[in-house]
Amino acid sequence: MVRLASFTFVLLPLAALGYEQHQEPFSALPDVKTPSKSIAIVGAGSGGLAIVKTIFDLPEDVRDGWEVVLYEQRRDVGGVWLPDPPGPLPRPPKLPESPLYPLLHTNTPHPTMTYPGFTYPPFTPLFPSHEYVQQYHADYAEQYNLTGYLRFHHKIVAANWVGDSVEGKWDLEIEVQQPHGPPRPSISRRSFDHLIVANGHNHYPHVPHWDGTEGWLANTPPDTPKREIVHSIYYRDPARYTNRTVVIVGAGASGRDAALQVGQTARVAYQSLTPTNEPTPGAKVVPKPRIAYFTNASVVFEDGTSLDDVDSLILGTGYHFHIPFLSPPHSSVLSVDPHTTFNSTTAPSLITNLRYIFPTHKHIFSLAPGIPPTALAFVGLPVLVANCPSDIAQSLLIAHALANSSVLPTHAQMLQELVEREDKLRAAGLDPYYVGHRLVAESESDQDYQDGVVQYLKDVGAIPEDGKKFVEPWRRLGRGKARLLARAWQRAVQLGVDREWLEGAQTEEEWADVMERLVEWQEAYEEEHGIPEFEDQSVWYL
Structure with a gap:
């Protein structure tokens, strides 16, 4: 049962950071009849895999007896990168399983998108197609033995908190549809101490209204x-x-x-x-x-x-931040009101205006009245981020808070931090309830956000201070020069030298070197040919 209390602080070793490069995969924990802590995770995309991996990077004595179950309604890992199943595309109002289309490639170089310490295979194109990305997630799950915790074809229909702001449990209603089972799904119920929502935000389309x-x-x-x-x-x-x-x-x-x-x-x-x-x-x-x-x-x-x-x-009008299993008529945890007049300090519950779920601490923990902050967490709410490293940063904070809730500030302190973020956006001329979870330059970059989350854990002693930023300089380079790198990669393919550029790249350092050399090569070319800076900033697709 979730209970807010003070604990003796646990100093966790560097392995708990979850981004050591040569970490050995762990083995699945045996089932336990009475878990000391039960955790339900929803979604097997980049966020769901990140939190499972990070939980089991905690020292074994810290997570001893924990039960971790990840529910995924689809057939495999990968989230948005997993294609539609075979068959005709659904027609409105029925939604397809994924927005993925056959020609989809990444629009940032893949080394910037990786889980820390886990690179793409050698000779992966710098801007890979969706097949590479889905396989990358599958490889990650296999490498670290995550699959034993995943339950495919399990859809969370409703999640209700039974308790108060101090303690309680989650009552989950789960629809199970086995691919070769009966045509009608079965319904089961489970109780958990903690719920972590990692189901993405590219599923419920925003369709503008026009007269006529x-x-x-x-x-x-x-x-x-x-x-x-x-x-x-x-x-x-x-x-x-x-x-x-x-x-x-x-x-x-x-x-x-x-x-x-x-x-x-x-x-x-x-x-x-x-x-x-x-x-x-x-x-x-x-x-x-x-x-x-x-x-x-x-x-x-x-x-x-x-x-x-x-x-x-x-x-191409984007998607709503909508989580049906937390919202009416299935649940009262998350109210849906596009025109709400509540704000983060007056909200009587968690609210989504379909652009912004509030109030939350660092886009992660619910600050809604009536639920302890560690009872409900989100992975992957931020927009305009490199998902895998950002998901790991968020997961580090979640895992340590699950191990010791006193890692987090008080509810009042977390709410004040949220108000200060919103005020900072207003001072820049932006409406925080419109900006939502977008990490815009006026507030903080996605790299600064990740660094801030991990640095907080160092500041409170949860993980050792190593004097390094969480986001490596080469990731910042790759993100900042993504469009230049796209033009460089296009030119390399057109010249037939793309595989030469990838020769020998396996480690993070070697992939970083590829990007650095491509940047220098393209900058010299554009300067020599008088190509103005920022001209032709399109991301190129194979």
Whole structure:
């Protein structure tokens, strides 16, 4: 049972950091009838694997008797990188299992995306396709014997806290659908002391509302493709848009990808942008402002211009922060209110406005009244981060707090820290309830966030002070020079020398050297050819 109390502080060795390079894999703990602590984890993407690994990096005497179970509703690890199962793509309103599309590649170099101490295999392309990334997660789970703790085809339907702000348990309702079992899933119930949510935030599409869409959709002109408005979660093949007129809405990752790919096949492709965004470099698109409304015949934009020959709209408009098993009607833990007037200090419960789950400590621990902070934690809420290292940083704090809740400040101190973060964003002219979990430069970079989480553990003595930042300099280089590296990698492939660049790269240091040399090579080339800095900043896809 979760109970807030003071404990004698446990000084944990460096191995508890979870990022030693030559760590031996551990063996699965035997089942215990009466665990000293029970922990349920939801999601087998990068965050779920990170927290399981990090828990078992704790000294054995600290985690002795702990029961750890990870529930994953899909068939394998990898989260967003695991493709759809075979068969036709679901049609709205049913959602596909993944937003992944066949041409998806990473848009940052893979050495910057790795779990600390666990690199991609030799000769992995610097900007790999999704197959490499999913296999990387599978290899990680196998290397560290994590699979014994994973329960595939197990969907959490409801999670309810039975207790108060001092102690209690989680009551989980679990839907089990075996792939070759009965057509109807079975339902089971389990109780746990702690719940860790690591199920990602790229599943529930944000679909903007415009006046007139129903009339526009219902009035397809004769002899033209049936008009459609689809979110990018349904996007798979640019060939589907051959000879169509397409409007791509948004300039985030999915909007950029659709612009680059559909621009090659469409009759005409437009990209609808906010005033602060630019058209995707390298994409064959015509820029347009934001959409204002629809008529039966046209798409009308905010500058008063209109298009009357549009066949398809692809919405690269992002996703909601929504966790159904914590929310009504299944649970009352997380209230859903896009127009809430509550803030982090007045919220009567955990709340999502669909952009921001609040109040939380460091985007990790719930600060909602009625639940102890260590009872509910999240891995992977931050946006615009390198997921695997960030997930490890968060998992380190969670694991140590599970071992000793006094690692964390008081509830009042954590809430004050959250208020100060929100005030810092406001001072920069940003609305924290709109920015949400995005780690923007005005607040802190993703690397600074990771460093801060781990440095806190050093400051309180939970892990030794080694005088080093958690985020290595080469990771900062790779993230900061990602677009330059994309151009360098494109040129290396075009010249047929890409494998030469990868020769001998196995360790983190060797992959770092590849990136450093590619940066120097490309910078010299662009300077020699008079290519202005920041020109053609598109991320290139194989």
